[in-house]
Amino acid sequence: MEVLAIEKLTEREKEVLVLIKKDATISREEIANKLEISESAVGTYIHHLSTKGYLLGRGYIIAPEKKVVIAGGANLDIKGYSPNYIKGSSSPGWIKESPGGVARNIAEDLALLEQEVVLLTAVSSDHFGEQLKEETKAVGVDISHFKITSAQENKTGVYLAHLDQNGDLIGAVNDMRILKKIDINYLNEKRKIIETSSMLIFDTNLEESSISFLLELARDKKMIKIADAVSVEKALKLKNKLIYLDYLRANLDEIEVLLGLVKMEASGTTQKLNIKDRMQRLEKFYSENKHLPEMIISAGKKGVYYLSRNKEKVKLEHFKAPEINSEEIVETTGAGDALTAGFVAGIMNKKSIQESIELGIKASTLTIKSELTCNPDLSELV
Numbered sequence: 259m260e261v262l263a264i265e266k267l268t269e270r271e272k273e274v275l276v277l278i279k280k281d282a283t284i285s286r287e288e289i290a291n292k293l294e295i296s297e298s299a300v301g302t303y304i305h306h307l308s309t310k311g312y313l314l315g316r317g318y319i320i321a322p323e324k325k326v327v328i329a330g331g332a333n334l335d336i337k338g339y340s341p342n343y344i345k346g347s348s349s350p351g352w353i354k355e356s357p358g359g360v361a362r363n364i365a366e367d368l369a370l371l372e373q374e375v376v377l378l379t380a381v382s383s384d385h386f387g388e389q390l391k392e393e394t395k396a397v398g399v400d401i402s403h404f405k406i407t408s409a410q411e412n413k414t415g416v417y418l419a420h421l422d423q424n425g426d427l428i429g430a431v432n433d434m435r436i437l438k439k440i441d442i443n444y445l446n447e448k449r450k451i452i453e454t455s456s457m458l459i460f461d462t463n464l465e466e467s468s469i470s471f472l473l474e475l476a477r478d479k480k481m482i483k484i485a486d487a488v489s490v491e492k493a494l495k496l497k498n499k500l501i502y503l504d505y506l507r508a509n510l511d512e513i514e515v516l517l518g519l520v521k522m523e524a525s526g527t528t529q530k531l532n533i534k535d536r537m538q539r540l541e542k543f544y545s546e547n548k549h550l551p552e553m554i555i556s557a558g559k560k561g562v563y564y565l566s567r568n569k570e571k572v573k574l575e576h577f578k579a580p581e582i583n584s585e586e587i588v589e590t591t592g593a594g595d596a597l598t599a600g601f602v603a604g605i606m607n608k609k610s611i612q613e614s615i616e617l618g619i620k621a622s623t624l625t626i627k628s629e630l631t632c633n634p635d636l637s638e639l640v
């Protein structure tokens with residue numbers, strides 16, 4: 259039946275129909291490029307296909323929207339600084355609160371960089387949840403898909419950090435149990451919004467089952483898939499999933515542990531090794547393991563490394579971070595998240611990978627100079 263029906267179409271109409279059947283989300287622009295015809299001609303063929311009944315309605319072709327969907331954690335960050343920290347005692351200092359959580363930070367930074375961004379996360383109806391919703395919405399992130407749980411059931415995520423006088427982390431505790439609510443059922447409800455995005459980012463605050471489901475949803479779809487590793491421990495959730503990613507954004511410690519080059523317990527001591535040796539070991543592993551995604555690897559003041567493969571050849575590129583003198587460094591919370599956001603904004607604006615990484619570094623540099631996790635000055639980068 260189907261073959262007979264197709265015979266009634268012109269050659270061009272058949273070609274257009276075949277492309278649509280292969281990929282229902284193909285855009286007019288892509289059809290035009292593939293068939294080397296104009297977009298308006300594609301429009302005419304689609305109209306013919308509709309009037310002849312081969313396409314049911316105009317909505318059959320859904321162009322991927324130019325939006326980023328990001329799934330993961332949202333926290334209230336509570337950061338305490340003590341200039342004269344005394345272990346085991348209560349040290350005078352000052353305490354600041356700001357919205358946080360890796361996925362939320364990336365979303366805010368992306369909104370500051372003028373990207374359309376939808377955040378999929380969970381907050382409670384408690385005071386912190388209200389604050390997060392309000393402040394995240396105010397910068398332009400689409401929060402309409404948040405999962406809101408009752409205050410009795412869960413509390414909004416909190417990240418409690420203790421920083422020294424230089425803004426470096428002494429230690430932190432995070433309570434993000436609420437993220438269990440970003441489960442398969444919730445993600446399935448959000449399926450449409452995920453499938454029609456041009457970029458999917460997620461962080462490893464999500465449960466492993468949720469990450470698997472997201473990657474399953476995105477499989478065979480055209481969107482770019484990026485994971486942000488969050489922390490050495492949480493990065494391990496990506497162990498068997500790297501093959502499904504386009505890019506991994508992580509710091510060097512996280513990548514070494516994730517790839518099994520360093521044991522988690524030894525991660526702190528590895529930092530003392532020469533960075534060239536660490537990169538060499540990583541590059542060797544990367545060339546032997548062909549399933550790995552491209553990697554944007556941050557290394558604090560040493561900048562960013564980018565590992566990629568062109569056919570069989572592995573390429574390692576280094577991007578220096580600008581030297582910032584210590585008085586200018588306020589605190590580094592959110593620097594990695596800003597790097598991810600800058601990189602993504604670059605890609606969304608069709609910049610090269612190299613230009614996108616440079617934009618990420620600029621965003622990180624601004625973040626370090628601010629006491630806020632997301633620096634509003636990022637908007638000056640666009």
Ligand SMILES: Nc1ncnc2c1ncn2[C@@H]1O[C@H](COP(=O)(O)OP(=O)(O)O)[C@@H](O)[C@H]1O
Pocket residue numbers: 508509555556557558559560561562579580581582587590592593594595597619622623626
């Ligand atoms: N002390 C620093 N001096 C200059 N740039 C820095 C410094 N610390 C971080 N950065 C910038 O921020 C980026 C991300 O920081 P990093 O600490 O490596 O990430 P993460 O937060 O993921 O651990 C770095 O690649 C670098 O560009």
Ligand SMILES: O=c1[nH]cc([C@@H]2O[C@H](COP(=O)(O)O)[C@@H](O)[C@H]2O)c(=O)[nH]1
Pocket residue numbers: 331332333334335357358359360361363416417432463488489492590591592593594595631
């Ligand atoms: O396990 C986690 N720890 C910390 C964060 C968040 O990460 C940011 C700090 O991370 P970093 O210092 O790596 O930039 C904070 O906003 C905090 O809420 C998170 O999402 N998950």
